[in-house]
Amino acid sequence: MNDVLTDEVLGGLPGVTDWQLVRGGGRDSLLVAGPSPGPRPPADAGRADADAAGRAADAGDASVRGTDPAPLAALMRQLDEAALLTMARVLDRTRLFRDAGRPHTDEILAALAVAPRHAWIVRRWLSTLTAEDRLRPAAATGRHHRLTAPDRRDHARALRDLEGACAGLGYPASMTRFFRAAAERLPLLLQDRTSLHEVLFPDGETDTAQGNYRDSVPSRWANHAAAALLAAEAGRRSERGPLRVLEAGAGVGGTTTAVLEALGDTPVDYLFTDVSPFFLRAAKEAFGDRPGVRYALFDIQADPHGQGLEPGSRDVVLAANVLHNARHAGRCLADLRELLAPDGLLVMIESCREHYQALTSMYLLMSPGPDEEGWFTDLRAGQDRVFLTAEEWTRQLDAAGFDPLPVLPHEAHPLAAAAGQRVIAGRVRAHGARPDPGRVRAALADRLPPSPGPPRVHSVDEIIHPTIPTGEPR
Template sequence: MSGPPVDALADLPGVGAWQWVPGPQRPTLLVAPTPPGTDGRTKAGAEQAVVDEVTAASAAGDAAVADADLSSLPQLSRLMDEVALLAMARVLHRARLFRDGARHDTGQVLDLLRVAPRHAWIVRRWLSTLVTEERLRYDRSSGHYHELVVPDRVGYARARRELDEARRGLGYPPSMTRFFVATAERLPALLRDEAGVQELLFPDGSTDTAEGNYRDNLPSRWVNHAAAALVGGRTHGSAGPLRILEVGAGIGATTRPVLDALAGTELDYLFTDVSRFFLTSARTLLGDRPGLRFGLFDINVLPVGPENTPGSRDVILAANVLHNARHIGRALAALRELLAPDGLLVLVESCREHYQALTSMYLLMSPSAEEQRWFTDVRSGQDRVFLSPAEWVDQLDAAGFDPLPVLPGNNHPLADAGQRVIVGRVRPGVGRPDPVLVEAALTARLPPSARPERIHAVDRVMSAPNTVSMGVPR
């Protein structure tokens, strides 16, 4: 369905505003009260408990990297960025773009490189990044790029040697250097979808390189242990096991410190991912832990089934996955419904764009060739994947969470690395619309084919581009 039946959404019970979110099959409807609910926000009496939680988590992160010199991280990150910038310029130059004073607009660049449509956003990011770094000029009046700074062959070789120095300093294993070099050499084929990053990231089915990216380096080590401390300090009111759902668990980079932090705690831990590949690997690495189970979960598909009933989880953990949600607000609303009152959502997210990712990992984040839409939230049409810390806090607040301070704090040496822990506690006591009553009203007004697949109540709807229809009832 391309848009909502606006008349049918007028005067819905308890609804002050709505948002009609496109989905892979049928839309989802987000409904919010009027005025936006605020009465459940964290009270002053709970502030000390929050400070204690955050302090303990930050201390756990610091302990995990206590043997490292963090003062050199900005310089090392810049070395990695420099290799990526040279790789971008090298691809453009080898395609004979911008030679002899030639000028090209974005469409011409994409055509000459024969970029697969789903990867076009990456090349657009290359062009804007090279302009920002003064490696390429852009004429706003004509829309043409020109005067590429051609990478020097000797300089590129030197930068590749320095890449290994940066890799060691940041705590990546040697396989990461091989991965970055391999993707840089194959960029033209990768952009044309004649080769895949997966084969380079998981050579012969090995997860060593992925572990270097998500577990072993210093920023990942810090956030994984800080997240583990937050989950490990979690208490719940029921007499049964602590019920945890991990979404997009992948190679288990965050799972392992979380399980260590919960040693001796009775668990019902559901480890999930969208891919059976990771479930098979995880069963080998983690399968003997009591209370640990495995299953499939796709953040872009509405959760159903006995494992995903409302209020069935005390903690939801999602490390480096929620940015893949096509609509963050819809995904957060769905996860909040799975949480018990006072439940905790713990996210690990990258909040900064790294140039190195633009020549490697970002190729994994492009939409599938079959997708008619990509992001339908605040990122729509912006050629970006990641949200800022402030945007994440705003999204949590709108979905019905009380956000905790983002970790590491802005003054921490690892803050500029971009990996952050973002946490929200389910906000109780807000007079949200009742989805059951809203659904009953729509059933009386619309045929089955025109109804939303799911209705989620939120505290407020977020402004969004035209890909998402919004409204306030008359």
């Protein structure tokens, strides 16, 4: 397919003024956009959605009532500080920085015997320690020097102090044990000689992950705010039969619990999905007696239609802490928009700032697979990063054909600054002139050989092209 989809073939398609070929996901995809529509009129439901967002924020606040938000930023910084000391200690133990050493990034990766798929994490350590003034880069050489390394006692004390920070943030004791175990096994984890899944899910238990995605103060706030948006949507559609929900990447069901509680006895066709059968089995035990809840495998990277999901078949798509894994955010959002009814709602929960603690733990779950040829091909291409900012997500929604709702919590809220966990939602845009996907497919069929056939075609409002950085050598 790659050698036949040339600029000549893709140029001049009917109604198309901009396009982007996105590879991967089992089948190439083509995003197409027409002429810029200019200023867009306000969404018909804009006021109602803004009111629903306000009530959702109130629900988030109510879920953490009794928790003083003032110390949260300092507690998050304490977790970050422990991670910074862990990064520096692992790097120092290579001995490359001693005696005024100035190792190159490649030498550091080799000394740590880092599996190629995790190399981006160590590169992120280097840039993070530099930003924190604990490492100096040698300009334009890809070398580093003057590492500020902790001694063993300081590092051990920081790991002991994690217990108080985790408790203050609402994490269970198992989360403290997880952070410590990840720090202790970090060299082996980077080498793929052991798996973070074994640390996060010891003996198949999900308590630690639930503590992260359900019980912590930031997650509790976001889950209840998102749940309130779905409850408002159910009220808005009360005379249209059951609320048809697809929860993508539902994992341990931390958000599901809050959503089903908020929906109460509302009739639902709730499809709980994940890429792993492990989570489906656990969900069936937790929610199996709830009427209207079904379970299925679903991969956000692959064609939804090939996974049994029909266009326009969902009223709501809920995606909590999963869409950052999409290798191309624009294609994924276009896929999800096409699954939604004409005025459907997408509700996301996403971390919109980087937590250093994740760089020594959870990020290992986000590395490309051992057999994955590429990684992110959207605006994150070549940047060694996973998470988008709230502003980037809002622009992605707008480009994909959604009218974005207000991001929650608002910027001035203590949790927005401390945790960066945000609820980001968008309603399928009813207006706007996009290229006709059928006409585009027909034109491609005339230009391409019968096999392997044309790519998937997604009509969007705007193409966001990646800008590959040309920064310092690695």
